[in-house]
Amino acid sequence: METKNLIIAIALSAVILVIWTVFIQGPHMATQQAQQQAQQAAQQGQAAQQPQQAQQPAQPAATQPESGRKIVSREEALKESPRVAIDTPRLKGSIALKGSRIDDLVLKDYRETVDPSSPNVVLLSPLDTQDAYFANLYWSAEGKDFGVPDGDTLWQADGDTLSPGKPVTLTWSNGEGLTFARKIEIDPNYMFTITDTVSNSGGAPVEIAPFGRVIHYGTPPNASRSYVLHEGPIGVFDGSLDDKNKYSDVKSDGEKGEKLTYTSTGGWMGNSDKYWLVAQIPPQDEHLAATISYEPKGDFYQIEFVADKRQVPAGGSITRQQHLFAGAKVLDMLSDYRDNLGLAHFDRAIDFGTYFWFISKPLFIVMDAIYSVVGNFGISIMCLTILVKACMFPLANNSYRSMSKMKLLTPKMKELREKFGDDKAKLNQEMMQLYKREKVNPAAGCLPIVVQIPVFY
DSSP: OHHHHHHHHHHHHHHHHHHIIIIIIHHHHHHHHHHHHHHHHHHHHSOOOOOOOOOOSSOTTOOOOOOOOOOOOHHHHHTTSOEEEEEOSSEEEEEETBTTEEEEEEEEEEESSSSTTSOEEEEEBOTTSTTOEEEEEEEEOTTOSSOOOOTTOBOEESOSEEBTTBOEEEEEEOSSSEEEEEEEEEOSSSEEEEEEEEEEOSSSOEEEEEEEEEEEESOOTTOOOOTTSOOEEEEEETTEEEOOOOHHHHHHHHHTTOOEEEEEESOEEEEEOSSEEEEEEOOTTOEEEEEEEEETTTTEEEEEEEEOOEEEOTTOEEEEEEEEEEEEOOHHHHHHHHHHHTOTTGGGGSOOOSSSHHHHHHHHHHHHHHHHHHOOHHHHHHHHHHHHHHHHHHHHHHHHHHHHHHHHTHHHHHHHHHHHTTOHHHHHHHHHHHHHHHTOOTTTTTHHHHHHHHHHO
């Protein structure tokens, strides 16, 4: 019986691995590989084109198209607009005054390789670079004949450097009575706070709607092909996390002319890579419509939201504050933002898995705590393994004890088989009585192994 239980456990594990590899991971990886090859071919055969207007489920004509795009070096692209420098303990870069785009961010704490002399990781890049990646925030005046700031608007800044405790305010007037002021703040980590004030000196009220987006050109060449790791658009809409649409999924929809649309009150949305996140975070009481899409002609992913219209009274003003995250996905940091800003599931931007996150997240926290002591992830993993085995010991010990009892019953079971071998019903009845007399559960040797499978998976 001991051997039989072991064989059953091994067979179950093998079946799970085969199903996973053949029917889930295999087709998924093959699809991603084919899509990546198609994308590379498309990139070689077409010039980059400008982002197209994203349709919103509630306000389909709210956004403005970006200006024309040409491909130049990063250094040349940075010179195309006056800029406000960004300098924090973790970030360096700049904000383009043309379009008020946050499109130049370098992570001070992270490098491209393990070589300490390798370049720092570049997170965001301007529109005219090959791998453009940026975030912006505008106002829409759909169907109206007065001007609002767009991608070509040149803002004026009251400072030359944005740093913690040193905000910068950008201003622009449309010459028709509307003045837009944008105060940008940043904390010591990766969170921007953007406060917009719109003043109306005209004689009639006006209606405008805020909208923001994150645009990512191209699919990262090192994007994970693993089924269990999410990379691509991500968001929380009405309190529900949507992390099922990877680059490959959104791209496939875009090539068929399809877009993902959502309505929500509050939440957040953006683009997530293995280690980095760029996310628009509107006010959590603001009703909005969001779109996630891929544009094949321009080869870019766009995550966009449009909020409800607001009325700016004649002779009055309105103020709106939102946040933008752009940086590394550090669990403690994301958890603090989740709690302090009321951002549902913000810590789940780190992919702990759809089904077993409640196990994998605590395991990661323990492993990270061990690492903070030993300073080596290899040793940390070994210590975690020993700790998990120790926690599982009671289950394993019960399994071993049950197997030992079954082993002791082997002679008696053999006698019953010899005596009732031709009468299966009687044999089963006698066997159950034997188990009952000896207080042995034949399944006890196998069930603890099944319980441990999710943890080790």
